[in-house]
Amino acid sequence: MGRREVLERLLPQLQLCPADYQVGALDPRSLFEVEIRAIWLEVGFGAGEHLAAMAQAFPDIGFIGCEPFINGVARLLTVIDQSALDNVRIVMDDAGLLLDSLTAGSIDRAFLLFPDPWPKRRHNKRRFIGPKNVAAMARVLADGAHWRVATDHMDYCRWILAHLAAARQFQWLARRPGDWRLRPDDWPATRYEEKGIEAGRPPVFLSFRRQDRQHPDIQP
Numbered sequence: 001m002g003r004r005e006v007l008e009r010l011l012p013q014l015q016l017c018p019a020d021y022q023v024g025a026l027d028p029r030s031l032f033e034v035e036i037r038a039i040w041l042e043v044g045f046g047a048g049e050h051l052a053a054m055a056q057a058f059p060d061i062g063f064i065g066c067e068p069f070i071n072g073v074a075r076l077l078t079v080i081d082q083s084a085l086d087n088v089r090i091v092m093d094d095a096g097l098l099l100d101s102l103t104a105g106s107i108d109r110a111f112l113l114f115p116d117p118w119p120k121r122r123h124n125k126r127r128f129i130g131p132k133n134v135a136a137m138a139r140v141l142a143d144g145a146h147w148r149v150a151t152d153h154m155d156y157c158r159w160i161l162a163h164l165a166a167a168r169q170f171q172w173l174a175r176r177p178g179d180w181r182l183r184p185d186d187w188p189a190t191r192y193e194e195k196g197i198e199a200g201r202p203p204v205f206l207s208f209r210r211q212d213r214q215h216p217d218i219q220p
C-alpha cells in the first residue's frame with residue numbers, strides 16, 4: 001500500500017487529537033479496544049523503528065507515539081498495517097499538547113530518542129527537555145515509571161542530566177559507565193542512532209525512574 005493510501009485509510013482510525021479532550025482528562029487506557037496492561041509513550045518517533053519493534057514485542061502494552069513529521073507517520077502506519085498491530089495510537093502534533101491532556105500518572109514508560117539537539121545557544125530553548133516538559137512528564141508518569149532518553153550530542157546530554165536532576169522527581173538509574181554507554185538489549189535501535197555512530201558521535205542511553213510521589217524529598 002502506498003504512503004497516501006495508508007495515511008488516508010489508517011490515520012483516521014489511529015490518530016488521537018489531544019484537543020478533543022479537556023486538560024488532564026484523557027485516560028489513555030480508554031483508547032484501546034484490546035486489553036492492555038500498561039501504556040508506553042514515545043515522543044518524536046521519527047520513522048518509527050523503535051515504536052514498531054516495541055509494539056510488536058509487547059502486544060499487551062498500549063503505545064502512544066507523537067510525531068509531527070508526516071513521512072515518519074506514514075512509515076510507521078505502513079508497519080502497523082503490515083503487522084496488523086492493534087496496540088498503537090498516533091498523535092501527529094507537538095507532544096506537549098498530549099502531555100497536557102493526559103491524566104496524572106497514566107504513563108508507565110516513556111521514550112525520547114535522539115531529540116533535536118538545537119546546538120546553537122540561542123536555540124537551546126527549543127529543546128524538548130526544559131522545565132515545562134520535564135514537569136509535564138513528571139505529572140503524567142506513574143510512580144516508578146522509567147523514562148528512556150538517548151542522544152548523540154554531549155552538550156544536550158549534560159543539559160538533560162542537569163534538568164532532570166534539578167526537577168528532583170527523577171532518579172538517573174546508571175551505576176557504572178556501561179549502563180549509559182551501551183544500548184540495553186531490549187532497546188531497539190533507530191535511524192538517528194545509526195547516523196550518530198556513522199558520524200563519529202557515540203550515543204548515550206539514559207534511563208530515569210519517576211520517583212514515588214510520597215517520597216519526602218521531592219515535589220508532587
Ligand SMILES: C[S@@+](CC[C@H](N)C(=O)[O-])C[C@H]1O[C@@H](n2cnc3c(N)ncnc32)[C@H](O)[C@@H]1O
Pocket residue numbers: 043044045046047066067068069072093094095096112113114115116128190191192193
Ligand atoms: C532527530 S529526530 C529523531 C527521530 C527518532 N526518535 C530516531 O531516533 O530516529 C527528532 C524527531 O522528533 C520530532 N519532534 C520534535 N519536536 C517534537 C515535539 N515537540 N513533539 C513530538 N515530536 C517532536 C521531530 O519531528 C523528529 O522526527
